[in-house]
Structures are given as structure tokens and as C-alpha cells.
Amino acid sequence: MSTAKTFTRSACAVANSLDVVGDKWSLLVVRDLLHGKRTYGELADSMERIPTNILAERLKRLEAAGIVLRTPYQQHPTRYSYTLTPKGSALGDVLLAFVRWGKQHIPGTLALNQGPASGTSAVSKTGARRVQAKT
Amino acid sequence: MSTAKTFTRSACAVANSLDVVGDKWSLLVVRDLLHGKRTYGELADSMERIPTNILAERLKRLEAAGIVLRTPYQQHPTRYSYTLTPKGSALGDVLLAFVRWGKQHIPGTLALNQGPASGTSAVSKTGARRVQAKT
DNA sequence: CTTGCAACTTGCAAAATGCAAGTAACCAAG
DNA sequence: CTTGGTTACTTGCATTTTGCAAGTTGCAAG
Numbered sequence: 001m002s003t004a005k006t007f008t009r010s011a012c013a014v015a016n017s018l019d020v021v022g023d024k025w026s027l028l029v030v031r032d033l034l035h036g037k038r039t040y041g042e043l044a045d046s047m048e049r050i051p052t053n054i055l056a057e058r059l060k061r062l063e064a065a066g067i068v069l070r071t072p073y074q075q076h077p078t079r080y081s082y083t084l085t086p087k088g089s090a091l092g093d094v095l096l097a098f099v100r101w102g103k104q105h106i107p108g109t110l111a112l113n114q115g116p117a118s119g120t121s122a123v124s125k126t127g128a129r130r131v132q133a134k135t
Numbered sequence: 136m137s138t139a140k141t142f143t144r145s146a147c148a149v150a151n152s153l154d155v156v157g158d159k160w161s162l163l164v165v166r167d168l169l170h171g172k173r174t175y176g177e178l179a180d181s182m183e184r185i186p187t188n189i190l191a192e193r194l195k196r197l198e199a200a201g202i203v204l205r206t207p208y209q210q211h212p213t214r215y216s217y218t219l220t221p222k223g224s225a226l227g228d229v230l231l232a233f234v235r236w237g238k239q240h241i242p243g244t245l246a247l248n249q250g251p252a253s254g255t256s257a258v259s260k261t262g263a264r265r266v267q268a269k270t
Numbered sequence: 271c272t273t274g275c276a277a278c279t280t281g282c283a284a285a286a287t288g289c290a291a292g293t294a295a296c297c298a299a300g
Numbered sequence: 301c302t303t304g305g306t307t308a309c310t311t312g313c314a315t316t317t318t319g320c321a322a323g324t325t326g327c328a329a330g
Binding site: 007009010011012013014015016017018019020022023024027028031047048049066087090091093094095096097098099100101102103104105106108109110111112 | 142144145146147148149150151152153154155157158159162163166182183184201222225226228229230231232233234235236237238239240241243244245246247
């Protein structure tokens with residue numbers, strides 16, 4: 001039998017990848033997890049201010065897809081921490097491709113490059129002028 | 136003045152890339168254009184059967200974003216052909232990253248690798264059984 | 271017993287998606 | 301000159317997905 005799924009759209013790897021992470025938020029959550037964020041609250045506090053209901057739903061979907069892992073890190077008020085599985089970390093290459101494309105073709109955008117475990121965090125900018133971060 | 140846009144969500148290159156191509160269809164259109172499809176009809180006949188209203192809207196958005204170029208290829212009933220700009224072709228790297236990730240982590244998916252201009256078209260498979268490519 | 275988190279859930283209004291059908295411009299037959 | 305075919309879209313909804321705000325739960329501290 002192997003894993004013979006019936007694909008929703010086609011057998012194309014791109015189409016099926018997009019069915020999992022092809023929306024405006026999923027990859028940003030993965031980005032933040034790669035950056036070392038662990039708790040729901042940290043994820044909700046991202047620059048892009050993801051709505052909390054969307055965050056909750058995405059975490060469930062990503063967990064169901066085997067991309068994130070949810071584990072309790074505290075007992076009494078049971079709280080969970082979110083981390084990436086190997087499958088999730090592998091999306092780093094996709095993120096990288098987006099970063100390179102964005103930096104080269106969307107003036108003013110920048111990238112926070114994360115070191116997988118090292119914690120190195122450099123900022124690189126592109127074209128244009130300074131951009132206002134929110135106060 | 137340069138190109139000082141106000142970003143909708145943040146200055147992050149990933150976030151802004153996703154604002155342009157972060158949906159389930161845009162990158163599939165780019166994929167097909169990389170594969171050499173040129174006309175509206177050819178694009179509409181993709182494996183994934185994109186609804187025509189969505190295709191029309193995406194082509195407009197991608198054109199507005201400087202990713203595709205619309206040029207008339209015939210006069211009397213004026214018909215247009217769609218091609219990728221350099222900015223659009225550069226998305227090939229993102230597509231490639233998705234292909235690699237999908238092939239490695241979504242069993243059964245496959246990739247039609249396109250040669251940018253060479254027309255070489257090899258098929259590589261992952262896991263599962265053989266899948267029918269279009270004739 | 272009232273606050274104050276942290277982590278979600280719920281209630282809609284608004285926007286995006288998808289399916290089916292319709293339209294427009296032109297050509298070729300009958 | 302009327303019918304039919306082709307290509308490229310547009311239009312009309314029904315359904316689904318967003319997004320904003322506010323509410324809920326578990327527990328600890330004052």
C-alpha cells in the first residue's frame with residue numbers, strides 16, 4: 001500500500017507544498033519558530049501581529065502536518081511549547097529562497113538571518129530608505 | 136524619495152514576498168510560465184484546473200507586481216501572451232526549494248523540472264507509486 | 271475574593287475562493 | 301446573414317477563510 005494518498009489538486013510537489021503552507025501566515029510562524037520562539041505568546045507577539053484565532057488554527061494544522069511539535073513544558077496550568085520537527089526545519093530552505101527573492105526584488109525589505117541553534121542574528125537590508133518599525 | 140513604501144505588515148522580506156505570492160495559486164501560475172506556457176488557455180488547462188476568474192485576477196496581480204508581462208501576440212482579435220519578467224523568473228529558486236521540500240517530505244509528490252530555456256524536462260519521483268504525467 | 275497573566279475560543283463582518291454561466295470579438299461554414 | 305467554434309475573459313452567487321474584538325479557563329498572587 002505504501003503511502004498512496006489521493007492528492008487534492010495534483011501530484012506536483014509545489015502544489016502539495018502550497019496546500020500545506022501556501023497562505024500568508026504559516027511560513028511566518030515557521031520563521032518565528034526557527035528564530036527560537038517557543039510559546040504561544042511569543043508567537044502572537046510577532047511583528048506582523050497575527051490574529052490569535054489564526055495562530056491557534058495554524059498551529060493545529062502545522063502540527064497535523066508534522067511540521068510543528070506541541071509539548072507541555074509546565075504542569076499546573078498546563079502550558080505548551082512549540083518546536084519544529086525535522087520536516088518543519090527543512091522549510092528553512094524555502095524561507096531562505098523567499099528572503100533572497102524579497103531582498104533582491106522588493107525594495108526596502110530586510111531579513112533577520114537566524115543561526116539554527118547558534119543564536120547568531122544579523123540584519124541585512126535592501127535598497128530604499130529606512131523603514132519605520134512600529135513603536 | 137526612492138521607493139519608500141509603507142509595508143502592510145512589516146519590513147520582513149518573507150512577509151512581503153508572501154503578500155505577493157502567498158496564496159495557493161500564484162506560484163503555480165509562475166511554475167507553468169517557467170514551463171513555457173504562454174496563453175491564457177494554456178494556463179487555464181493546468182493539471183490543477185485553476186478557476187478562470189482566479190487565473191484572470193492572479194495574472195493582473197502578478198503583472199501589477201512586475202512578475203509577469205502581458206504582450207499582444209496577435210492583432211485582430213487582440214490576444215495576449217504572458218511571460219515572466221526577470222523578477223518573475225527569479226522565483227524559480229523559490230519553486231525549486233518547494234519542489235525539494237515537497238519531494239522529501241510529502242510522499243508521492245513529484246516534480247517536473249524545467250530547463251529555463253533549454254526545454255529539458257525530466258521527471259523525478261518520490262516514495263509511492265508511479266503517477267501519470269500529462270501527455 | 272478580586273486581579274492578572276497565558277493560552278486559547280467564540281462571534282460575527284468582511285474578504286477571498288470556487289463553480290457555473292455568460293459575454294465579446296473574430297473567423298469559417300452554410 | 302445566421303450558426304457554430306475558439307479564445308479570453310467577466311459576472312453571479314454560495315461557500316469558505318480572514319480578521320478584529322471580546323470572552324473564557326486555569327491558576328497564582330495580593
